[in-house]
């Protein structure tokens with residue numbers, strides 16, 4: 244068979260190095276530089292492209308080299324190129340005449356384009372910059388992090404939507420150079436960074452923070468508004484934290500004003516906030532040592548059996564969202580955590596997106612909660628809920644999050660992790676949702692997916708036939724088949740790249 248040249252002579256190779264414009268943490272580190280990128284397709288009919296490049300790094304760091312490809316002259320860089328060989332990936336030493344290979348004929352059989360462009364990206368911090376399908380969501384709002392770690396900054400910057408703890412960053416000394424958010428955006432200007440803020444809690448240890456910090460400011464300003472229980476105890480709905488009485492207008496005005504002040508004046512500005520959390524009431528978990536029931540209006544009746552108090556509480560939450568929007572504007576994202584928005588479409592309509600904590604276990608009827616979440620006939624299924632939030636800021640953002648993992652024995656008898664991030668990615672590709680790649684509980688809990696997919700743009704909506712959900716993309720397709728619908732093993736899925744299976748979960752079998 245006579246093959247056409249897959250890469251015409253007009254191919255232009257663009258060059259990019261990962262610019263790490265960092266503050267003091269990067270002192271002395273030299274950025275890697277890729278030059279003289281020269282791709283040439285073999286004429287032996289193999290479909291393989293040899294990409295020759297020079298890699299420099301003044302301090303001699305071994306680099307992780309990634310290849311990016313564009314099919315539209317450089318407008319987008321989502322053409323997947325997984326079949327790579329040669330000097331690509333981790334541990335590439337600087338030097339001239341490095342060669343990597345891309346088997347474009349395997350990844351894109353029959354492709355012929357005048358508009359192919361290639362980029363070679365080198366990271367001296369061992370970060371893989373392979374293209375991924377959009378709506379990666381990463382969250383680092385639990386635990387402590389070393390914000391001076393440039394590798395972590397470069398790594399988390401790959402996400403499309405990133406939640407980090409505003410209350411931590413605003414409680415640190417003001418940045419002397421670029422803020423953490425600015426360092427992230429120096430790596431990826433398209434990364435939307437939202438800051439975690441608490442709706443109604445203060446931490447008791449904030450009393451010991453330096454004057455002027457967010458933590459101390461919030462502790463002091465809200466001291467007059469500590470909420471009580473029906474027995475007069477201090478209301479704590481989480482260990483080490485105190486609930487504020489947001490039924491008091493001055494209390495919620497203070498909370499909103501402090502957030503807005505630190506957003507505007509602390510030197511660390513976010514694209515929005517992640518409100519944690521809005522529920523339809525207040526519960527005291529049994530592991531918190533508090534007597535009585537929450538009683539914000541002080542009438543001796545617990546909030547969950549006090550209709551007036553419940554109504555006032557829900558109105559107070561609406562008022563806080565409106566108050567922050569009045570201060571920081573329509574373009575400042577407000578994403579809601581908490582169960583109220585899962586079923587309250589009017590409240591959800593005030594948000595730019597919803598975080599489903601412990602998805603799909605909250606907000607959906609037992610036992611087959613995942614089936615309910617994916618059933619268009621259920622009023623609050625993801626299909627319906629995604630029509631509720633605002634769209635003015637690029638939303639709606641439906642964030643699917645679950646810190647728990649499950650395990651199973653695969654077809655080789657190997658104990659295998661069931662990573663919810665992988666399963667939720669399949670769902671996200673169907674619903675245009677966001678799936679988490681980090682959910683940090685003191686350590687990188689999910690990490691970046693082992694298999695990175697770049698499927699390009701969706702070619703249409705998801706087709707639903709009974710238990711089968713399928714959606715076609717420019718470079719592949721996604722298929723989810725609902726099984727029991729019961730977490731943590733509710734369905735099987737398969738993701739293909741141009742007809743070739745690149746990820747599959749069909750227990751006990753899996754790919755890869």
Ligand SMILES: [Ca+2]
Nearest residue numbers: 273300304367
């Ligand atoms: Ca270096």
Ligand SMILES: [Ca+2]
Nearest residue numbers: 542544549552
């Ligand atoms: Ca009451």
